Amino acid sequence: MLQAFIKDDFKNLLEYQAWVNESMDHLNRNKHQRQAFSEKVIKDVIMYQPSWFGKGTTYEELKSGITTFKNPALIDKIYNKVNDKVTVNVRQQIKSKKVNFNAMGLGVFIFDRAAMGMFRLKEYYSLIHDLVVDSSAVRKVKNKYSLISDGTEVIERWEQQDNGMPKIRTTSKNVYAYFPKRDREKRSVEIYLSIGGSSEVDADDFIYSGVSAIIVAQLLEHAHISTKISIVVGTSPDNFKKSVFASIVPIKNFDESIDVNLLALLSSDPRFYRYDGFKGVVSTYEHFNATVPDDMGYGFNHRNNLKATIENSTYTASAKLAPNRIYMGRIFSEQEAIADIESTIKQLAETINS
Known part of the structure; x- marks a missing residue:
């Protein structure tokens, strides 16, 4: 040798x-x-x-x-x-x-994959109480919304995160990629x-x-x-x-x-x-x-x-x-x-x- x-x-x-x-x-x-x-x-x-x-x-x-x-x-x-x-x-x-994809956060987030099923939802927000309320607690009269409990104003808006940024949802769950x-x-x-x-x-x-x-x-x-x-x-x-x-x-x-x-x-x-x-x-x-x-x-x-x-x-x-x-x-x-x-x-x- x-x-x-x-x-x-x-x-x-x-x-x-x-x-x-x-x-x-x-x-x-x-x-x-x-x-x-x-x-x-x-x-x-x-x-x-x-x-x-x-x-x-x-x-x-x-x-x-x-x-x-x-x-x-x-x-x-x-x-x-x-x-x-x-x-x-x-x-x-x-x-x-x-590449293996998963929904558990393992690997790198793939934006393009998530974007294929991306959408947003509306929510009801109480200005007086500074909180998001369930639709069942809201009364609608014409184009205005109010709380059934006390009559205070409620607005309809796009969902937000706690930090005020838009909340985005996606139907694509497996958006994290990793190589075994x-x-x-x-x-x-x-x-x-x-x-x-x-x-x-x-x-x-x-x-x-x-x-x-x-x-x-x-x-x-x-x-x-x-x-x-x-x-x-x-x-x-x-x-x-x-x-x-x-x-x-x-x-x-x-x-x-x-x-x-x-x-x-x-x-x-x-x-x-x-x-x-x-x-x-x-x-x-x-x-x-x-x-x-x-x-x-x-x-x-x-x-x-x-x-x-x-x-x-x-x-x-x-x-x-x-x-x-x-x-x-x-x-x-x-x-x-x-x-x-x-x-x-x-x-x-x-x-x-x-």
């Missing part, structure tokens, strides 16, 4: 970056790697290999910690190109969660996203991995399926034969909405991967008292490597995983992105809709 050395106790990006910086300042076994991230080396890379981090990158922004995707317009451009080519048939494969807990847990999804790419990959092409994940996550969100997304930063020193070292950083928790900027940044910004990511690889090996290979080891270039790390390793026995897990990342073209989205949705549909 593949032995997976995984650090997965990060709450967010900032916590990961703080840990990486602290670790790099106190390297022991891998202290020789610190030189690769020195100001001189990084500035030389920026000058002589501008496509490595992307044009316009500065050492100062890398050192301070990247928190915003550099080119939002690129996200929109690639997202629109890929999203337009995802067919309606693919989008409709994942069915929305079944068992159904929610059964359909929950975890997306593990491998970030980065080899040295031959141009900086701008990193975006396709992020766009694929964004579209899949949005389709799941639209279907009201609880989804968690995490990036996996790490390598294997022996091409996934015996061991792998990685850190898992959450991008989106089950109860959170999609942060497109954060997802694009961590999955598709070469500044993050080739600086914070590489430092993270070194830090992870150091954390487990192992020596990182000089070439940083074998990355998660294939989805099967990422899947093996999570599913077929020592990690699975101790981790609490969602019942549905998918593996994405390292996609560098429009065609690959569309194919990946279609295959991912098909895979999920087969398990979630069953």
